[in-house]
Amino acid sequence: MPQTIRGCGAVTLLAVLSMLVLARGARAQEDPSGMWAPRFHEDWFERIPGPEIGDYLGIPINDAARLRGDSWDATLLELPENQCRAHGADYGWRGPSNLRIWTEVDRATQKLIAYHTHLSAYGAEQTIWMDGRAHPPDYARHTWAGFSTGEWDGDTLLITTTHLKENWLRRNGLPRSDAATARVHLLRHGNYLTVAVIVYDPVYLTEPFIRTTDFIYAPQQQMAPWPCEVVDEVDRPAGSVPHHLPGANPFLEEFPAKYGIPPQAARGGAETMYPEYILKMRGMPTLPRAAKPPAP
Amino acid sequence: MRTTLLALLCLAWAPATGFTEQSATGSRPAAASARPSAEVHVLPVQGSIYMLVGAGGNITVQVGTDGVLLVDAGTAAMTDKVLAAIRTLSDKPIRYLINTHVHADHTGGNEAIAHAGSTIAGGNVVGDIGGSATNQATVIAFQSVLERMSAPASAKESVPQAAWPTETYTTPERKLFFNDEGIEMLHVPAAHTDGDTLVFFRRSDVISAGDLFVTTGYPLIDLRRGGNIQGIIAGLNRIIELAIPADEQEGGTLVIPGHGRLCDVADVVFYQEMVTIIRDRIQAMIDKGMSLEQVEAARPTRDYDGRYGSSTGFWTTAMFVEAVYRSLSAKH
Numbered sequence: 222m223p224q225t226i227r228g229c230g231a232v233t234l235l236a237v238l239s240m241l242v243l244a245r246g247a248r249a250q251e252d253p254s255g256m257w258a259p260r261f262h263e264d265w266f267e268r269i270p271g272p273e274i275g276d277y278l279g280i281p282i283n284d285a286a287r288l289r290g291d292s293w294d295a296t297l298l299e300l301p302e303n304q305c306r307a308h309g310a311d312y313g314w315r316g317p318s319n320l321r322i323w324t325e326v327d328r329a330t331q332k333l334i335a336y337h338t339h340l341s342a343y344g345a346e347q348t349i350w351m352d353g354r355a356h357p358p359d360y361a362r363h364t365w366a367g368f369s370t371g372e373w374d375g376d377t378l379l380i381t382t383t384h385l386k387e388n389w390l391r392r393n394g395l396p397r398s399d400a401a402t403a404r405v406h407l408l409r410h411g412n413y414l415t416v417a418v419i420v421y422d423p424v425y426l427t428e429p430f431i432r433t434t435d436f437i438y439a440p441q442q443q444m445a446p447w448p449c450e451v452v453d454e455v456d457r458p459a460g461s462v463p464h465h466l467p468g469a470n471p472f473l474e475e476f477p478a479k480y481g482i483p484p485q486a487a488r489g490g491a492e493t494m495y496p497e498y499i500l501k502m503r504g505m506p507t508l509p510r511a512a513k514p515p516a517p
Numbered sequence: 518m519r520t521t522l523l524a525l526l527c528l529a530w531a532p533a534t535g536f537t538e539q540s541a542t543g544s545r546p547a548a549a550s551a552r553p554s555a556e557v558h559v560l561p562v563q564g565s566i567y568m569l570v571g572a573g574g575n576i577t578v579q580v581g582t583d584g585v586l587l588v589d590a591g592t593a594a595m596t597d598k599v600l601a602a603i604r605t606l607s608d609k610p611i612r613y614l615i616n617t618h619v620h621a622d623h624t625g626g627n628e629a630i631a632h633a634g635s636t637i638a639g640g641n642v643v644g645d646i647g648g649s650a651t652n653q654a655t656v657i658a659f660q661s662v663l664e665r666m667s668a669p670a671s672a673k674e675s676v677p678q679a680a681w682p683t684e685t686y687t688t689p690e691r692k693l694f695f696n697d698e699g700i701e702m703l704h705v706p707a708a709h710t711d712g713d714t715l716v717f718f719r720r721s722d723v724i725s726a727g728d729l730f731v732t733t734g735y736p737l738i739d740l741r742r743g744g745n746i747q748g749i750i751a752g753l754n755r756i757i758e759l760a761i762p763a764d765e766q767e768g769g770t771l772v773i774p775g776h777g778r779l780c781d782v783a784d785v786v787f788y789q790e791m792v793t794i795i796r797d798r799i800q801a802m803i804d805k806g807m808s809l810e811q812v813e814a815a816r817p818t819r820d821y822d823g824r825y826g827s828s829t830g831f832w833t834t835a836m837f838v839e840a841v842y843r844s845l846s847a848k849h
Binding site: 283284285286287288289292297302303304305306307343344345358359360361362363364365386387398399400423424425449459460461462464466467 | 558560568570750751753754757758762764765766767768771777778779780781782783784786787789790793794797798801815817819820821822823824
C-alpha cells in the first residue's frame, strides 16, 4: 500500500476516532430540560410523612445543630411569617414536587445563558447561570434559591450555589445555616434524573452532607400552581416564638422508642452516616418499644 | 469588675466601632480613621434606594428629583469615599441626613456630609438668618441623639456642634415626604440605645434598620446609653410588622441592616427567633435564681455561636450574654 494511502488511512481513522469521542462527549451532556416527576423510593418516611421529631440519624451534625433541633417546636410553622416559607435550593428537590427544567438561550448566538428550574412545592424557582458570570459580593441578598452557577463535567452538570438563606438539613428543626454552600451534581440517564446534593455548612456540619433524589421524565405532567395564603392559625401574643428550653423537649425519645433505635444513635453525627455504625449500634441500649395504639 | 472591663474594652475599640462615649460623641480622634484604605461599595436595593457598604455602618441612600437623602453617615474617615459614591448615583444636592442612633460608625461622617449638602429654604427663613439656613443638609435624629452628642460631660467627649442633628423629634414617629416618597421615622425605645430610629421608605418599600438589626453578630446592646434586649426584640418585631413579603415569604419589603448584607423580612424573622429564644433561655435561668456566672457557664447561646458569636473583638458572646442578663435582671 502506498505510503500516502496508508497516511490517509491513519488520518481517516484518527478523524473517525475524534468524531466518536466528540459524539460521545456531545451525547454525554444530555440536556436536562423537560418535565420530571419525583420518585420516592429513597427516604420515603423522611420525605412524605415527614421526619420524626428527634431523628437526627445519618446527618453529620455538630452539637450546635443538635441543640437547634432539640429546641425546635413544630408550632413555629404556624406563625404567619413561616407559613408560606419555601425550602432552600439544596432541600427543595426532596419535596413531593413536580419539576420542570428549561433553558434560557441568547437569541443571536444561541448560546446557553441559564437553566431554570420550577418545583411545584411552594412554586420555588432557581436559575443556574451557565454563562460564566461571577457570584455576587457577600453583602448581596441571600434567597431560598441562592445564587447558582453551572458547568459541565462530562455527563454531569455541576451546580454551585451560594447566598442561601437559612433553611433545613432535615424538616424537623435541624438547621442549615446561611453560611452554607451547596454543590449539586445533576445527572441525566435517559429518562431518569438523579440530583445529588452536597451541603457544606461550616456552622452546623462536621462533614459534607450528601443526599440523592431521583426523578423520571414525564412529558405528560401538569404543573399545578402553589397558591399560599397566610392566615392567623393560632391567636398568639405578637412576637412569640414557640420553642423548647434546653433539656425540656418531651418528644425526643418518641422516635428511638418507636423504632427500637438506640437513643444515642438517634442523636446523629458524622459517625451515623457510615455502614460500620450498624455494628456499633448493636451494643447500645434501647428504650422499650412504644406500644402501638389500639385499632379504632 | 466586669463592667469596668467592658468599659475598658469599649474604649479600646472605640476608633473602629464608635461604640464608646468618646467616639459616640463624634470627637473624631485621630485613630478614628477606621479602615481608611477600605472601599465603599454601592448596591442597588429597589425603588430609589441604594445601600453603601464599607464606610462603617451601612448607609442608605435615596435619590430623586428633590435631591439626596441619607440614612446614617458612616465613619468620619470614610466621608470622601462616601461622597464620591453618592456622586455616582446623583448630582443633586444632599438635602437630608437621618441618624439611626448616636454611635460614631453611623454619625462620624455627619459634619462633612451635612456640609456637602444644603437645606431647602427661602422667604423669611433665609431673609432672617441668611445663608446659614441653607448651607448644610438637615440632620434629623431622635432627641436623645442630640442630647448625647451635646452633653457637656467633658471637653474631651464633646462632639463638634457642626456634627449635631439640626432637627430632632420626640414623638413615636416623624414623617417626611421627599423624592415623591413618604418616609416614616419610627422611634424604638430602649433597644440598641435609647435613641434608635427605624426609617421606612414607603414607596420604595425599604426599611433602614440601623443597628436594631445586623447580620454580622449578636445584637449590640449599649446598656450605658439606654439599650435593652427587650427593646431590640420590640424593634425586630416592629420590622416584621411593617414588612410585607412577596411570594414564598421573601422579597417584597427589603431591609438594610446596620451592618452586614442586604436582607428581607425572612432574614429578620430568623434573627428575631434567635434573639427571642436566647432571651427566653436567659430569663428562665434568671427565674431559677442563676447568677451571671452560672448563666455564662450554661452557654445559652451555644447553638448560635457558630453563626453569630465571637470570643474576640469588640462585641463578644460573653458581652452579649451579660447585656441580656443585665437587661432582664435590671441590675445595670
